[in-house]
Amino acid sequence: MQKISFFFIIFAFQLIYSQQSIKFEDSDFAALLSKAKTEKKLIFLDAYASWCGPCKLMERNVFTDANVADYYNKNFINAHFDMEKGEGPSLAAKYGIRSYPTLLFLNGEGEVVGKELGYIKTEEFLALGKKNNNPKLVDTNLKEEFLKGKLDQPTLLSFITLYAGKDPVLAKQASEKYFANKKRRHFLVKK
Incomplete structure (x- = not known):
């Protein structure tokens, strides 16, 4: 009887553990x-x-x-x-x-x-x-949205990271836009 209880406990533990994945x-x-x-x-x-x-x-x-x-x-x-x-x-x-x-x-x-x-x-x-x-x-098609100028700052930053390896020219354009936006916001906040 103890062996059956022991195996049941092990089986239940494995069942619970396997569901957490x-x-x-x-x-x-x-x-x-x-x-x-x-x-x-x-x-x-x-x-x-x-x-x-x-x-x-x-x-x-x-x-x-x-x-x-x-x-x-x-x-x-x-x-x-x-x-x-x-x-x-x-x-x-x-x-x-x-x-x-x-x-x-x-x-x-x-x-x-x-x-x-x-x-x-x-x-x-x-x-x-x-x-x-x-x-x-x-x-969202990120490239399309970038070209339309519709990416917000956090998404633009993700876009730069993702495109740095596959399209450096586009990533450079995106980084220029990112920093221009950041500079503009900084300027507006100081006023």
Whole structure:
């Protein structure tokens, strides 16, 4: 009887523990983009490799944290792709992924709105999610909005960071706009 009770307790513990994890969608990338547009959420994409030690640590130590799981499950469409299998190689090429884990935040257009590389601790990962959970980024084509002059200062700063590597000329234009706005605000406040 004691053995049965012991196994029941272990089973219950495992059941509770396994429910506290980020729930990753099991669908192709196109379906994820469509779902993100429909639900007006960003996609959190964990780009990993099966042999990657830091990726395994993220999966075991960070993605299973109750606070992380709760926040990411409520606020994002969560995706998990092995960059060496299935759609992984084409996604790695599309997003320039060369190290693992690469943690991406994408809008429904598939545009990168946030990016982090390597293992990060639970608290930092939760803060990263909160920083990137910007409703203005969900269904916005950032480049189009920038060219129309419709990005606010915080979004403009994100835009600069994201475009610095892929379009330095556009990032330079955005930084000039950012600092011009900042200077103008500073001038208005002093008056």
